[in-house]
Amino acid sequence: xxxxxxxxxxxxxxxxxxxxxxxxxxxxxxxxxxxxxxxxxxxxxxxxxxxxxxxxxxxxxxxxxxxxxxxxxxxxxxxxxxxxxxxxxxxxxxxxxxxxxxxxxxxxxxxxxxxxxxxxxxxxxxxxxxx
Amino acid sequence: xxxxxxxxxxxxxxxxxxxxxxxxxxxxxxxxxxxxxxxxxxxxxxxxxxxxxxxxx
Numbered sequence: 215x216x217x218x219x220x221x222x223x224x225x226x227x228x229x230x231x232x233x234x235x236x237x238x239x240x241x242x243x244x245x246x247x248x249x250x251x252x253x254x255x256x257x258x259x260x261x262x263x264x265x266x267x268x269x270x271x272x273x274x275x276x277x278x279x280x281x282x283x284x285x286x287x288x289x290x291x292x293x294x295x296x297x298x299x300x301x302x303x304x305x306x307x308x309x310x311x312x313x314x315x316x317x318x319x320x321x322x323x324x325x326x327x328x329x330x331x332x333x334x335x336x337x338x339x340x341x342x343x344x345x
Numbered sequence: 346x347x348x349x350x351x352x353x354x355x356x357x358x359x360x361x362x363x364x365x366x367x368x369x370x371x372x373x374x375x376x377x378x379x380x381x382x383x384x385x386x387x388x389x390x391x392x393x394x395x396x397x398x399x400x401x402x
Binding site: 216251252255256259260262266268270289314315318321322324326332333 | 359366
């Protein structure tokens with residue numbers, strides 16, 4: 215009785231844990247769920263895309279409530295998970311507005327974060343048994 | 346790398362790779378869907394560029 219209640223609780227928490235892992239490390243959710251091929255594709259493509267954005271002198275935006283568009287861009291940037299924290303920790307992502315590739319860099323950073331959010335939702339669906 | 350078309354191609358490559366893997370399950374289908382998406386992004390971008398060319402911006 216107690217074991218089945220624990221299992222039920224575990225199964226209800228499990229998809230959310232997968233989401234957390236999938237958000238923190240791009241593709242890790244799929245790797246945990248045994249979708250190794252997809253997981254490796256997401257891990258490599260999203261991480262390299264994010265690194266490319268930094269290389270193109272894009273900016274990791276701060277969350278500024280007074281500027282809604284900047285705040286939205288910051289939320290999209292945060293979607294990539296740990297690479298965001300690592301880049302911030304290394305002092306990268308300051309952005310150079312006068313750089314020719316500044317806007318391209320922003321597009322790479324923002325889209326990498328948004329696509330990782332979609333990957334998290336896909337991992338959630340798989341963990342829920344919908345896929 | 347400062348070539349606009351080169352950067353557009355790289356961007357299209359990453360996006361179509363992720364969507365190809367996300368939207369399809371079979372490797373061949375993923376490849377086909379990704380290639381189609383890449384072509385749509387790349388040639389769509391060029392077509393849109395030419396459409397906007399006459400506008401006085």
